[in-house]
């Protein structure tokens with residue numbers, strides 16, 4: 001079940017895996033900001049290369065889609081909120097609620113933008129080790145005065161490390177309950193509560209054990225870092241991606 | 252030879268009041284091969300966790316190579332490598348290779364040295380072909396060997412194995428046992444806990460029985476083995492052939 005985690009690092013040798021982590025972080029930040037202001041054509045333009053890269057990462061899109069149903073739920077919520085709260089010409093009226101053409105458009109736009117940000121984020125997590133993220137973040141923060149770069153980097157790196165733990169525990173706990181026919185219970189709220197409590201305690205317990213294991217092997221903030229090196233290849237890819245982002249902004 | 256581990260009236264009380272260890276006094280010589288046996292809950296894991304400061308004594312003291320663990324837990328973690336009872340919970344890295352490199356990176360070795368040690372540890376444990384796999388996808392035996400590789404790369408002087416044979420099939424037991432013996436021959440002090448004496452006893456030079464957080468038997472295996480079952484540990488049936496005959500490697 002561990003392989004089903006969208007947020008876990010997936011070993012590999014794709015261009016994304018090998019791109020210098022500082023450039024990757026910069027691109028991710030830029031791409032996320034830009035995708036929040038794109039219109040439909042821009043979104044299409046942006047999604048195409050991202051999806052092809054994602055497909056190239058050897059990850060089954062079907063499995064990933066299955067896991068991301070939670071995000072789907074969130075998006076559905078955002079979508080309905082948008083649809084119902086936007087004024088315009090009514091295309092459909094259900095009960096006392098007016099559904100407007102503008103609302104549908106707005107809702108779809110917002111959802112697509114959020115999915116793009118999400119896609120960019122998972123690509124980063126899938127292709128970057130937590131130690132690399134730590135090193136990269138630290139590099140960006142180092143020049144800033146008063147910011148404990150090492151500590152912030154360590155915290156972010158640890159956060160990234162612990163996220164898959166949470167998802168693994170969720171799937172384990174839900175498997176354990178399904179094995180005991182939890183599906184016979186109809187009340188979804190009751191099921192959520194019954195699932196939520198063991199998940200919480202398991203996540204804490206797992207995190208505790210992971211922390212112990214790290215401590216036992218002398219973990220501290222100061223450790224040998226992955227070496228940062230930007231080769232010509234990295235710069236070329238970085239330049240191309242920047243150019244592409246500028247084009248997207250212009251669209 | 253001098254004692255590398257010294258415990259003096261070590262007592263540990265958990266937050267909920269459970270007494271994990273009750274006045275344990277123990278010395279272990281450098282280069283020894285010690286087996287600690289006892290029923291579930293007798294305090295074996297609790298004892299081991301004091302060796303690298305994962306637990307600190309409620310009273311009493313622990314010294315490793317003369318250094319007080321409470322005062323300098325970092326130093327004790329460099330000296331004492333620990334293979335956990337549950338191999339899953341020992342995995343830290345995102346790939347097999349990263350996991351083995353985790354310890355040496357924490358020791359702040361340079362990259363060349365880290366790569367060398369990782370390569371050595373992976374080939375010693377026969378995991379080199381899995382180097383780029385996600386560790387959570389390994390089999391139970393492979394995970395146990397990965398945990399060992401992660402410790403070997405740190406080159407500790409003492410290696411502690413907490414139930415190293417749990418959940419392993421016959422070849423798995425032999426591989427792990429072989430690793431343990433290799434490290435012992437290389438000069439490491441070895442401490443193994445188990446409730447399955449049969450698998451290691453032939454190689455040990457000291458046997459310790461624990462019950463309810465206390466040490467209740469301590470000496471050379473042939474002298475103690477007859478009392479095994481009174482400590483909730485299965486008596487190895489073939490022992491009448493001589494303790495040496497028990498070895499799983501023959």
Ligand SMILES: Nc1ncnc2c1ncn2[C@@H]1O[C@H](COP(=O)(O)OP(=O)(O)OP(=O)(O)O)[C@@H](O)[C@H]1O
Nearest residue numbers: 265266267269271290291292293294295296297298
């Ligand atoms: N964190 C804790 N809080 C409270 N009690 C604990 C804790 N950890 C262990 N104990 C208790 O301390 C005692 C000794 O536990 P320990 O894990 O050392 O036993 P063990 O000999 O390793 O057993 P096993 O063979 O099952 O591994 C047990 O009674 C256990 O319930």
Ligand SMILES: [Mg+2]
Nearest residue numbers: 295296336413
């Ligand atoms: Mg134990």
